[in-house]
Amino acid sequence: GDSVTQMEGPVTLSEEAFLTINCTYTATGYPSLFWYVQYPGEGLQLLLKATKADDKGSNKGFEATYRKETTSFHLEKGSVQVSDSAVYFCALSDPGDQGGKLIFGQGTELSVKP
Amino acid sequence: KAGVTQTPRYLIKTRGQQVTLSCSPISGHRSVSWYQQTPGQGLQFLFEYFSETQRNKGNFPGRFSGRQFSNSRSEMNVSTLELGDSALYLCASSLAQEGTGELFFGEGSRLTVL
Numbered sequence: 514g515d516s517v518t519q520m521e522g523p524v525t526l527s528e529e530a531f532l533t534i535n536c537t538y539t540a541t542g543y544p545s546l547f548w549y550v551q552y553p554g555e556g557l558q559l560l561l562k563a564t565k566a567d568d569k570g571s572n573k574g575f576e577a578t579y580r581k582e583t584t585s586f587h588l589e590k591g592s593v594q595v596s597d598s599a600v601y602f603c604a605l606s607d608p609g610d611q612g613g614k615l616i617f618g619q620g621t622e623l624s625v626k627p
Numbered sequence: 628k629a630g631v632t633q634t635p636r637y638l639i640k641t642r643g644q645q646v647t648l649s650c651s652p653i654s655g656h657r658s659v660s661w662y663q664q665t666p667g668q669g670l671q672f673l674f675e676y677f678s679e680t681q682r683n684k685g686n687f688p689g690r691f692s693g694r695q696f697s698n699s700r701s702e703m704n705v706s707t708l709e710l711g712d713s714a715l716y717l718c719a720s721s722l723a724q725e726g727t728g729e730l731f732f733g734e735g736s737r738l739t740v741l
Contacts (some may be wrong), residue, residue: 556732613675614683615659
């Protein structure tokens with residue numbers, strides 16, 4: 514079945530460092546891909562998404578490009594801030610599924626130090 | 628605009644009991660999904676309802692059930708609780724009629740089974 518694999522955390526960076534969180538997926542069709550973020554004490558919220566190959570999702574300085582050839586959707590940010598400390602989840606949805614079903618990766622905890 | 632509201636936020640039960648969790652979606656959202664989040668298994672999809680009909684179901688035993696009311700509010704029930712059911716249960720709502728659009732998550736109900 515479909516699956517998502519993320520790099521394991523925790524990841525600790527200094528403020529203004531470059532961030533990459535790797536995400537690869539396995540799917541039979543052409544899924545939509547998402548990054549969700551969970552800040553401490555809060556619910557998950559959508560960070561960005563891409564619905565077809567070569568699409569680039571971006572938000573709040575974060576970017577991820579849908580790479581069909583490498584089945585990847587890596588999350589990047591050029592300069593992280595302390596406020597980016599959170600758990601990041603990569604997820605996919607299968608176009609054959611009726612709404613609401615996401616398959617999540619295990620999550621990557623990011624800690625940014627001043 | 629009010630977000631997704633889940634009640635109760637915390638609860639403690641003993642093995643063999645049952646529990647009912649409630650979710651009020653964002654006004655106008657007709658799709659409600661439920662997820663279980665544990666440190667070991669991560670985020671796993673339980674089921675999704677749209678207009679009072681279950682459209683999708685994850686790989687959980689029949690002890691896990693849900694329903695949706697005409698006002699889109701949803702409940703999930705877990706019967707004959709086991710220690711392994713201890714988890715954060717997340718509800719998410721969405722506007723999407725087809726496919727998976729952006730999911731808006733509540734803060735969750737944290738269940739502890741003793």
